[in-house]
Amino acid sequence: MLSQFSFDYFFWIVALGTMVLGFTSGLIGTSLVLEKQSQLGDAIGHAVYPGVIIFFMLFQTRNTAILLVGAVVFGLIAFSIIQLIRFYSDFPYESILALVLSAFFSFGLLLYNVVQRNPQFQTVNFAGLNNYIMGQAAFLMWSDVRLIIIVSVVVVAVFMLLYPKIKLYLFDSIFAQTIGINSQWISHLLLLMCLLVIAVGLQAVGAKLISSMLVAPAIAAQQWTQSYGKMLGLAGVFGMIAAFIGTLLSTAISNIATGPMIVVVLTAIALLSLVFGTKGILADKLYTSHKEVSR
Amino acid sequence: MIQILWVLLVVASSCGLMGSLLLQRESLMVADAISHTILLGIVIAYYFVGDLSSPWLIVGATLFGVITVVSIEVLVKTGRIANDAAIGLVFPFFFAIAVLIISKYYTNVHLDIDMVLLGQVELSPLKSTELWGTLLPTSFIQGSLVLMLNFGFILITYRSLKISLFDRIFAETIGIRVNILDLILMTFVSLTAVTSFESIGAILVIALMAAPAMTARLLVRTFPQLLIVSVLVAMLNSTLGYYIGLYLDTSISSMVAVISFTCFMLVFTFTTIRKLKIKQVNA
Numbered sequence: 001m002l003s004q005f006s007f008d009y010f011f012w013i014v015a016l017g018t019m020v021l022g023f024t025s026g027l028i029g030t031s032l033v034l035e036k037q038s039q040l041g042d043a044i045g046h047a048v049y050p051g052v053i054i055f056f057m058l059f060q061t062r063n064t065a066i067l068l069v070g071a072v073v074f075g076l077i078a079f080s081i082i083q084l085i086r087f088y089s090d091f092p093y094e095s096i097l098a099l100v101l102s103a104f105f106s107f108g109l110l111l112y113n114v115v116q117r118n119p120q121f122q123t124v125n126f127a128g129l130n131n132y133i134m135g136q137a138a139f140l141m142w143s144d145v146r147l148i149i150i151v152s153v154v155v156v157a158v159f160m161l162l163y164p165k166i167k168l169y170l171f172d173s174i175f176a177q178t179i180g181i182n183s184q185w186i187s188h189l190l191l192l193m194c195l196l197v198i199a200v201g202l203q204a205v206g207a208k209l210i211s212s213m214l215v216a217p218a219i220a221a222q223q224w225t226q227s228y229g230k231m232l233g234l235a236g237v238f239g240m241i242a243a244f245i246g247t248l249l250s251t252a253i254s255n256i257a258t259g260p261m262i263v264v265v266l267t268a269i270a271l272l273s274l275v276f277g278t279k280g281i282l283a284d285k286l287y288t289s290h291k292e293v294s295r
Numbered sequence: 296m297i298q299i300l301w302v303l304l305v306v307a308s309s310c311g312l313m314g315s316l317l318l319q320r321e322s323l324m325v326a327d328a329i330s331h332t333i334l335l336g337i338v339i340a341y342y343f344v345g346d347l348s349s350p351w352l353i354v355g356a357t358l359f360g361v362i363t364v365v366s367i368e369v370l371v372k373t374g375r376i377a378n379d380a381a382i383g384l385v386f387p388f389f390f391a392i393a394v395l396i397i398s399k400y401y402t403n404v405h406l407d408i409d410m411v412l413l414g415q416v417e418l419s420p421l422k423s424t425e426l427w428g429t430l431l432p433t434s435f436i437q438g439s440l441v442l443m444l445n446f447g448f449i450l451i452t453y454r455s456l457k458i459s460l461f462d463r464i465f466a467e468t469i470g471i472r473v474n475i476l477d478l479i480l481m482t483f484v485s486l487t488a489v490t491s492f493e494s495i496g497a498i499l500v501i502a503l504m505a506a507p508a509m510t511a512r513l514l515v516r517t518f519p520q521l522l523i524v525s526v527l528v529a530m531l532n533s534t535l536g537y538y539i540g541l542y543l544d545t546s547i548s549s550m551v552a553v554i555s556f557t558c559f560m561l562v563f564t565f566t567t568i569r570k571l572k573i574k575q576v577n578a
Contacts, residue, residue, distance in 0.1 A: 033377075033380050036377050036379055036380075037379070038377070038379040038380040038382070038383035039324050039379045039382065039383060041383065042324075042327075042383060085563065088563070088567045088570075089513070089563070089567070091318075091509060091512070092318070092321040092323075094321055094322075094323055094324040094379070095317075095318050095321065095323045095505060095509060097323075097324060098323035098324050098326070098327050098501055098504070098505040099323075099502075099505040099506055099509055099556065099559065100556075101327065101501070102327075102498050102499070102501040102502035102505060102506075102552055102556075103502060103506070103552060103553065103555070103556030105498050106498050106499065106502055106548075106549045106552030106553055106556075107549070107552075107553050107556075109498065109546060109549040110545055110546060110549035110550060110553055113545045113546045113549065114545060117544070117545075134394065208331070208387070208390065209387045209390070209391055211383055211387060212383065212384070212387035212388070212391070214383075215380055215383035215384060216383075216384055216387075218380075219376055219380055219384055222375065223375065253399075255398055255399045256395060256398065256399060257394060257395065257398050259391075260390075260391035260392070260394045260395045260398075261391075261395065263387050263388065263391040264388065264391050264392060264395065267384060267387070267388040267391075270384060274370075274373065274375060274376070279375075280375070281373055281375075
């Protein structure tokens with residue numbers, strides 16, 4: 001099967017894009033998992049969709065950078081509404097997420113319906129807007145990949161720069177506060193970085209599955225180490241490996257979408273780590289039985 | 296055309312009823328996961344049956360919803376993954392597999408992603424079944440049946456259900472088998488999601504489970520009131536969404552979801568302002 005296809009230019013463009021995305025999302029996703037905010041990634045992933053459509057309607061262009069700004073704006077609006085409802089009510093957090101997720105995504109679908117039916121928009125090719133739901137990595141162009149790389153470099157750089165503070169905030173936010181780290185500020189910055197990664201990843205993986213790119217690498221990494229620094233590195237590498245294998249498989253096998261394939265590979269890595277990781281189930285069983293013997 | 300509204304009303308009532316239970320159980324995001332993973336159940340059942348209108352598809356999909364819940368619980372029980380992360384791991388996985396199978400093998404079959412997201416409530420009158428001499432939309436009959444089942448489930452288990460939703464530990468001490476009750480509850484949620492999602496789509500299922508129940512909880516004080524008001528709000532939302540959707544000539548199911556959220560935000564704003572005013576007076 002592999003012999004039929006060549007590692008051509010387009011394959012490497014797509015692979016480069018998804019791998020960089022996989023690395024960054026794995027890295028930043030660790031903060032979501034450690035903060036027990038995994039579902040927020042899913043909610044924001046869905047909530048940014050109307051932003052993409054509205055900015056398409058306003059500017060009548062499919063320029064990825066412009067649509068990305070729309071996505072970020074709507075991600076921020078959705079997050080503000082979530083916080084507002086959370087502050088003024090006693091609803092379970094997850095119910096607020098479900099509410100905002102479904103409402104925003106439906107609003108996006110409604111707007112997409114308007115675009116489809118309105119002849120005013122027929123001059124611009126709007127067909128690609130659908131790709132933001134399920135993702136279409138195979139159609140990534142160099143300009144899209146460049147955008148992924150730029151955003152990733154910025155996010156990773158900021159993350160590394162603030163790494164000591166972020167680490168303190170994630171593991172002991174009260175101590176962080178006492179030594180003068182503004183927890184609120186760090187938490188918002190982390191969210192903004194997640195939002196940027198989600199927005200830039202929409203085209204490749206889609207609103208439905210982007211949360212997996214954030215959550216799964218972190219879960220996998222947690223099964224191998226207890227140090228946050230190592231967890232970060234592992235999550236990034238897992239994300240990158242899964243992205244490469246997923247892209248490779250979807251190119252080699254016909255009619256296989258890249259985004260879902262990456263998610264399947266990524267989850268497989270996470271489940272295998274859960275069982276075979278050095279901090280996984282098997283190791284735990286072996287370790288405890290060993291302890292009992294020595295006792 | 297009015298038959299579309301009938302379908303919406305029965306489906307919305309079921310969702311409103313189940314949504315208020317899920318809100319109390321703090322499992323609305325699990326319901327979100329279910330409403331997506333049942334697609335894999337449908338795909339697998341379709342592989343064996345080869346007929347999209349077979350009732351086995353409903354059975355398979357419902358079963359898969361339950362499998363999703365159990366998988367999440369198994370992952371949480373390992374003690375290595377938090378509940379929210381487990382949901383975030385399981386649901387994209389199953390959904391991605393379903394998408395892969397569909398895009399690989401079933402692209403020519405009428406089983407596409409748009410249908411899953413949006414549903415086709417507009418087309419529901421086209422598929423009818425004769426019942427006592429009148430021609431009714433199949434999804435209406437299906438929806439009514441599920442509504443009755445849901446209602447019967449709540450009626451029969453009412454006391455145990457109420458206790459276990461509000462005080463799980465107390466329920467266990469007085470001998471209620473909370474785990475089994477939970478599983479049955481999630482089976483009914485799954486069944487509701489399956490039958491609803493064919494007509495209104497996965498997203499509206501979640502919107503109708505979350506928004507009406509949450510709107511109702513802002514307005515009422517007791518559990519029976521929550522159930523009743525939640526169903527009423529769900530029906531009101533679908534009626535409004537139906538007429539506005541028709542008037543503006545857009546997708547009805549998206550419109551119902553947007554209206555449901557708007558309705559929630561209005562009630563939320565008013566109740567919050569009132570609460571703040573009372574606080575001010577007291578201070």
